[in-house]
Amino acid sequence: MAERATEYDELYRAHHAQVLRLCRLLLSDPDEADDVSQEVFLKLFRQHQLSGNTIAWGPWLTRVTVNACRDRRRSGWWKWWREHHQTFEEAEFPGHGRTPEQEVLSRERRREVWRSFQQLSSRQQEVFVLRHLEGFPTAEVAEILGVSPGSIKRHLYRAVHQMRKALGGLQ
């Protein structure tokens, strides 16, 4: 029993940052991301009690995280909340010696990139995050999301095209 607990602690330490990052990207809300990542690790704890170390926990966690985020996005109140109450919160970052014009442009660019990312379809967001940001191989992303590798490439191309368009509009 103590051995299982130690294993779980190690899994938590190894994967928590990645799971939280995934949730933040896929939900675009830090509070919701914390909430969903807690759910994911609760599921990990239960599954680990049953299965021990017989599962490759990295891909399992990624798949469970993506599904949990998808479920959260699909829930009715979440849709309603995002559509009616979403506003952009400007975070204050130090300027690092930039001019006011550069600062405004940088802020505008951040906003546009985030907006463009949020306007991608759920599938495109998942593919972009997993394949590009997290660096999973195409075949693994296809397996996690349950689609073909060709479909992953198409989604990724469209997502990149869309994001570059948003970025290019400011340059």
Place this chain on the structure above:
Amino acid sequence: MNRCLSKRALLRAYLKEASGAEHAHLRLCVDCAGRYDALVDDLHAIDAILTTTPPPAVVTRRLSRWHMGWAPAAAFVVLLAAVASVISLHRPAPPPVPSRSTNVSAFAADVSLALFASADASDFPQIESAPSDLGAALEAGWACTQDGYFNGECNDQLSMLLFEESD
């Protein structure tokens, strides 16, 4: 490979999924190398923004002007309409208002009945016992005259009432 690489091929090259020919072309073609560098710069900029800046967050329950202005008003109007319809459904129908000619003829019939009816005379309550003085007066005529009353010939109450008042 002489043709320049498509955007998809450039992305494949970035993801290290391009074919050998595509990689070879990329090394030789200045134009494609420039486009590739632009793609890499853009993707790095996007990565930096998405991974180092916080995502948009919900800060307030700020409602749009439309929601502020019209939604509550519309809801209020709908509520009023619902209440009014419920009240109108449950209120009893008012009695029909008779026309003026109907009123006049009904009144005339009442007056006529009151003045000229005789068939129902027996229905009215009869005076069972008239005062004895009155009865006596009716049966035997006036028993007393005014002069007689004042001369003390009669001393009944009816005579007193009649003659004292008339004085």
